[in-house]
Amino acid sequence: MYLRAISFLQQQAREYVSSQDLADQLHLKSPQIRKDFSYFGAFGVKGTGYHVDTLIGRIRDILKLSSIQKAALIGAGRLGKALALYPGFGMYGFEIVEIFDSSPQKIGKKIGNTKIKSINDLGDMEEQGIRLAILAVPSEAAQEVADRLVESGIRGILNMAPCYITVPKRVRVQTIDIAMELGILPYYV
Amino acid sequence: MYLRAISFLQQQAREYVSSQDLADQLHLKSPQIRKDFSYFGAFGVKGTGYHVDTLIGRIRDILKLSSIQKAALIGAGRLGKALALYPGFGMYGFEIVEIFDSSPQKIGKKIGNTKIKSINDLGDMEEQGIRLAILAVPSEAAQEVADRLVESGIRGILNMAPCYITVPKRVRVQTIDIAMELGILPYYV
């Protein structure tokens, strides 16, 4: 969240930012931000604020986003297609290098410059340096595909299906349930 | 989250569920679940668990998801198209009744059964009983469109653009930044 906000400031050629500025932008309190940054090691300048470039570098290092991270996309349906063509992953240094699907109609076709391969040709992801996967298959297939991904050496899964998937401890899953997020709104409205 | 998990059990014709069962499924501790449900008012049966149908009804009531909620979609791009055709909103009682875009190439075309209208014909959402909007426009346009939505009487916005938008206090915003969620993974991997 900080990385996104501060990258935005970088684009505007801002050199320094104060905790108060960030707090206003992110709708947080300024001590919160100073405490967080202090855990990274102190590098703010009293009276001036934090050096934007330094801050971005530090956060990227901590999040291990300094080097390009390869990712595989599973499921070339409506959502999968949108994700495959989404340029926003680039900002965090992600690159979708493989797309897999199970549908014979889709295998062999291309999305952008990437050819859709059969899920049966998943192979060894670890060997290819692909540690992340984006899962955009129907809920019913999510667990089965996750199992295959784990077997192939994937270490992190971004799950777009509205269901829990079970994986070994060494694998990290992050689930986004878009409908659920929308479901939060009526309560407050 | 509870609603999703328990709806799943309902589909499997499960009649009762214990806090322990749910805890295992959601990777939580069972007292957490009992505490949460106790805030809703006690209605579990000792020795048996919670009645699935009653629980779902209660949670839907609290979240104001008992009646159908109309929603407008803004932005008929790649993501917008996927969202417009996504059946998963139905589970929470949502229905996308209007689609708006600014591109002359898209206005007038249909996605599913819904015609894409011009953003200039937004009109009065409140009058039409539309209180929610899904925002799937480029980041640069997000704030401007949000302002127009607020003006038209929208009360809740699901923002898919990777940026903060500022709205009056009476309006609630929920932002999903898909790339950011993926950005969390490398740290743990």
Next chain:
DNA sequence: CTGTGCTTGTGAATGTGAACACAAGCACTG
């Protein structure tokens, strides 16, 4: 109708994160 086995509901203890308040420090001015 009594005993056994679960499961709930909740007071108390624990853990954790946010907010406050302020000393310390840098920059810039005259």
Next chain:
DNA sequence: CAGTGCTTGTGTTCACATTCACAAGCACAG
């Protein structure tokens, strides 16, 4: 070089959420 204005870093306080532990209660069996 002293004075002024901002901003950081952090010890302390506070608030809240999670977890524990256990009495109370229901179902079902014999």
